[in-house]
Amino acid sequence: MNSLERVVATVNFKKSDRVPVIAQVFGHAAVLKGVPLDEYIQDGEILARCQLDALEKYKYDAVFTVVDVNIETEALGSILDYRKNQYAVIKKYAFSDEYNIDKLTIPDCKKAGRMPEVLKALKILKSTLKNDVLIVGCVLGPLTLTTQLLGIEKALYLAIDEPENFEKILDFSCNVLIDFGLAQISAGAHLPIVFDSSASPAVVPHNFFREFEAPRLKKLFNAFKTGGAIANWLHIAGPSGSILPYYSEIGVNIANFDYCVNPEVAMSTLPETCLDGNIKPLAFVENNESDILSESNQLLDMFSKRGGFILSSGCEIPPESKPENITAMINAVKH
Amino acid sequence: MTHKKIDAFINYLLEGNCNESVTSAKELHNEGISKEQIILEGLEVAMIQLGAKCTVEQFNLLEIMLTGRAVMEVMKYLYPEGSIPEKTKGTVVIAALEGDVHDLGKNILKMVLTAKGYNVVDCGKDCTIQQLVDAAKEKSPFAIGISGLVTSIIPLVKQIRGALNSQGLNNIKILAGGAALKQSLKEQLNVDYIADSAFDGVHYLEEIRRK
Numbered sequence: 001m002n003s004l005e006r007v008v009a010t011v012n013f014k015k016s017d018r019v020p021v022i023a024q025v026f027g028h029a030a031v032l033k034g035v036p037l038d039e040y041i042q043d044g045e046i047l048a049r050c051q052l053d054a055l056e057k058y059k060y061d062a063v064f065t066v067v068d069v070n071i072e073t074e075a076l077g078s079i080l081d082y083r084k085n086q087y088a089v090i091k092k093y094a095f096s097d098e099y100n101i102d103k104l105t106i107p108d109c110k111k112a113g114r115m116p117e118v119l120k121a122l123k124i125l126k127s128t129l130k131n132d133v134l135i136v137g138c139v140l141g142p143l144t145l146t147t148q149l150l151g152i153e154k155a156l157y158l159a160i161d162e163p164e165n166f167e168k169i170l171d172f173s174c175n176v177l178i179d180f181g182l183a184q185i186s187a188g189a190h191l192p193i194v195f196d197s198s199a200s201p202a203v204v205p206h207n208f209f210r211e212f213e214a215p216r217l218k219k220l221f222n223a224f225k226t227g228g229a230i231a232n233w234l235h236i237a238g239p240s241g242s243i244l245p246y247y248s249e250i251g252v253n254i255a256n257f258d259y260c261v262n263p264e265v266a267m268s269t270l271p272e273t274c275l276d277g278n279i280k281p282l283a284f285v286e287n288n289e290s291d292i293l294s295e296s297n298q299l300l301d302m303f304s305k306r307g308g309f310i311l312s313s314g315c316e317i318p319p320e321s322k323p324e325n326i327t328a329m330i331n332a333v334k335h
Numbered sequence: 336m337t338h339k340k341i342d343a344f345i346n347y348l349l350e351g352n353c354n355e356s357v358t359s360a361k362e363l364h365n366e367g368i369s370k371e372q373i374i375l376e377g378l379e380v381a382m383i384q385l386g387a388k389c390t391v392e393q394f395n396l397l398e399i400m401l402t403g404r405a406v407m408e409v410m411k412y413l414y415p416e417g418s419i420p421e422k423t424k425g426t427v428v429i430a431a432l433e434g435d436v437h438d439l440g441k442n443i444l445k446m447v448l449t450a451k452g453y454n455v456v457d458c459g460k461d462c463t464i465q466q467l468v469d470a471a472k473e474k475s476p477f478a479i480g481i482s483g484l485v486t487s488i489i490p491l492v493k494q495i496r497g498a499l500n501s502q503g504l505n506n507i508k509i510l511a512g513g514a515a516l517k518q519s520l521k522e523q524l525n526v527d528y529i530a531d532s533a534f535d536g537v538h539y540l541e542e543i544r545r546k
Contacts, residue, residue, distance in 0.1 A: 083377070086434050086487060089461075100410055152439050156397055157404065160351070202514070203439075205395045238514065259518070282518035318486040 003061035003133040004190065011231045011253050011274045013308045019300060020061040021311045021333045022134070022276060023326050027087065027319035029054040036085045037319060041067045044120030051121070052128060057323070060330055062134035065184070066316075067114060069195060072140055072176055075112035075150035079083045095149045101165055104172045109183040119187040126188025136233070137189030139181045141196025143204070145173035152198060159212065169210070173213040174216040178223040191229040193256075194220065200238035209243045214250055221251040231274075237315045244269040258314035259283075263302050275303075275309035279329065282320035284313065289328040296332030337366065345355055347383035351401025353408045360409045370391055370413045371422060378406050378450040386447075386534040396443065399533065403446025406534045410449055423454040425544060428470045429480040430458035432488045440513045442481030448480075451537055462492060468498045478540055481526075482513040489524065492516060496525040508543055512538050 001009070001017045009016040029050035030040035040046055044065075051063040068087045075078050077094035101201035109115045115237045118137065125135045140148065146169050147155040159166040181192040198204070199213045221232040235245065239260050247255050247270055255273050259280035266275050279295050296311055303309035311333055317326060368376075376546055385402055389395060414420060427448055431438035436458035443545040448455045456474045457464055471479060479499075481492055492511060499507055511521070512530040521529050530536030 057448055083434065087485070089434065090437060152437050153400065153442065156400060160397070160401060203396055205397060208397065282489075282515070285486065285489075286519065286523055320486070 004131050007061055007310070008230060010310060013272070013274070018331050019303070019309060019311055019333045021330050022062040023058060023060050024064070024066075024281075024313050024316045025051075025054050025058070025060075025326070026064055026066040026316050026319055028317055028326075029096055031319045032057065032323065036089060038082050038084055041088060042082070042114060042117065044117035047117070047123060047170040047254075048121040048124035048128075051125065054286050055129075055133065058326055058330055059289065060224050061310075063125055063129065064136045064138065064193070065118050065125070065189070066136075066138040067118060069140060069144070069197070070148065071114055072107075072145050072173075072180060073158055075107040075109075075115050075180075076149060078148065083212065090148065093149060093151045093154075096154070097150060097168070101168050104169075106172075106176050106179050109180050111128075115180060115183075117129065119183060122184055122187035122189050129188075135188055135190050137184030137187075137192035139177040139184070139192045139194055139220075140173075141180070141199050141213065141234075141236075142170050142177060142220065143176060143213045144196050144198040146170050147198040149173070152203070155198075156204070159208070167198050169213060170216055172191070177220055181220070181224050181229075182227040185224065185227050188278060189229075191231055191233055192224060193233040193235050196234065196236050196278060197238075199243070200236050200240060202238035206246075208240040210246055214246045217250045225251070233276075235315075241265050241269070246275060254310065256312070258315070260314075263299065267303070271306075272308075273306040274310065275299045276312040278314040279312070280324060281313050281315045281318055284317050284325045288322075289324050292319060292325045292328040293332055300332060337363070337368065340366075342370075344373075344377045345381045345384070348378065348402055348405050348409070349384060351398070351405050352521065353405045357408050357412050360412055364413070370420065373385040373409070374420065374450075374452050378409065379452055381406070384445055386537075389532060389534055396439075399443055399446070401451070403443060406446055406450040407469050419454050420452070424452045425478075426454040426456060426476040427478045427480055427540065428456045428458060428467065428474055428476040429482075430462035430467050430470075431460040431482055432491045433461045433463055434465075434485070434491075435460060435482075435488050436484050438482065439482065440533070441480070444480050444482065444512070444536060447533045447537050448540075451483050451541075453540075464494050464498050467495065468502055468504070471499060471504050472502055476507060478508040478510055479543070480510045480512070480536060481516070483511065483516040486515045486518075489515065489519065493523075493525045508540075510539060512536050520529040 006016045007020045027037050033050050079092040080088040081091040082088050172281045184192045233254040235256040237258045257277040257280050347355040392437050431441045445455050509526040511526045528539045
């Protein structure tokens with residue numbers, strides 16, 4: 001089996017030659033190659049080359065074109081601060097001053113901000129890897145993009161003070177993400193993972209998620225499935241236990257769960273959904289190989305009868321992680 | 336009658352109703368209730384009730400934000416143009432360090448500390464270690480609160496203790512919180528406490544004040 005076949009079989013709870021292992025290696029790929037992070041996040045070719053080199057080193061089952069969480073908001077007018085060897089941060093939100101809620105325009109993915117660089121990276125990865133390895137694009141969730149357009153506090157207060165206007169921006173965000181996600185699938189992504197950090201119960205309560213975000217995520221995933229995504233992958237970090245019950249209705253096929261979510265709870269809540277997780281991200285920086293191997297083996301044991309499991313970290317493996325720790329996780333599935 | 340009005344005031348705060356909270360605070364003040372009493376018997380009580388509801392399992396950040404916003408509006412009425420209460424429980428300097436993605440966690444801590452009667456010095460987001468140390472030298476806090484959402488700020492957090500000590504500020508406690516910092520240990524971060532939530536952090540500060 002190649003990596004893509006292995007992942008697809010696992011997502012569908014079918015027999016595979018081994019458990020897939022997907023290290024959420026984003027900026028760490030740049031660190032490995034000695035490329036400054038700020039160059040990695042601005043150049044699709046560098047990003048693709050770093051991802052390919054990291055794949056060659058670690059031999060895991062997926063590559064990512066996750067750049068940072070500001071691609072879409074930058075394309076819509078937010079001003080970013082690019083700093084040496086760091087992820088970019090938002091200096092000014094696109095909707096921090098005035099905006100006409102009825103005249104918002106979806107950006108052209110071929111021209112706007114760094115969107116073309118993401119598409120370029122996907123084309124390089126697809127022409128190199130073809131259908132051997134899972135190629136993962138990335139879009140934000142509608143709520144997260146909304147918070148990246150307004151600023152998180154302004155967005156959440158708007159949800160309470162002016163829910164109709166808040167929903168208009170959410171719908172706009174959803175349409176932006178559908179457009180960008182479909183462009184990524186056309187460029188070579190097997191699926192765009194949906195990062196929705198602001199939808200975490202650490203930020204909004206589960207009934208807020210159910211009312212505002214779940215219907216938009218469902219629309220997003222429907223569009224991606226129709227557009228050719230091989231599966232729908234939702235990534236909400238933090239204590240997501242209270243919103244897992246909504247995932248099936250939304251159409252999630254792969255559910256990321258973070259280190260603070262009990263795997264037993266995730267399994268019992270989503271018996272027919274593939275789960276990926278959940279080693280603590282900072283453990284790849286602060287712990288050692290035997291810790292990672294031990295935790296990996298515990299997870300593999302827990303999921304051995306159930307299947308539908310991808311060994312991974314709970315969230316991004318920090319750029320500064322120790323390579324030997326990532327290798328330890330990968331070795332766990334191979335021995 | 337006043338008790339009923341204070342209870343109503345607390346309810347407005349817990350509902351996050353800014354206008355009614357401020358109106359209610361004005362009425363109480365006009366009836367002779369001191370500013371200090373309004374904080375102690377109104378804002379602080381509201382925060383205690385909210386804190387009791389917000390366990391790790393039942394944490395509702397949005398609810399805290401709404402009450403926090405009402406609290407800050409009441410404080411603006413009581414102490415306009417940046418003036419501070421004559422009596423506070425002490426000064427806490429807070430910051431989000433340079434490179435972090437946003438400072439929501441810090442702002443939540445600010446609201447809770449303010450409602451509990453602390454003087455909060457907010458160094459904002461994108462704060463450098465030097466700015467933090469300068470604020471500590473100038474404002475003489477008994478604690479510093481740092482929130483961190485991304486692991487890339489961890490090397491900065493580790494430097495704070497040494498930077499404070501080099502200026503003779505060894506007695507200042509360092510409180511850390513936020514998604515990235517919560518994954519670590521206080522010994523690793525070189526801080527005094529890692530809080531699960533803003534309320535947990537304030538509980539720690541209340542404890543060390545009593546000692």
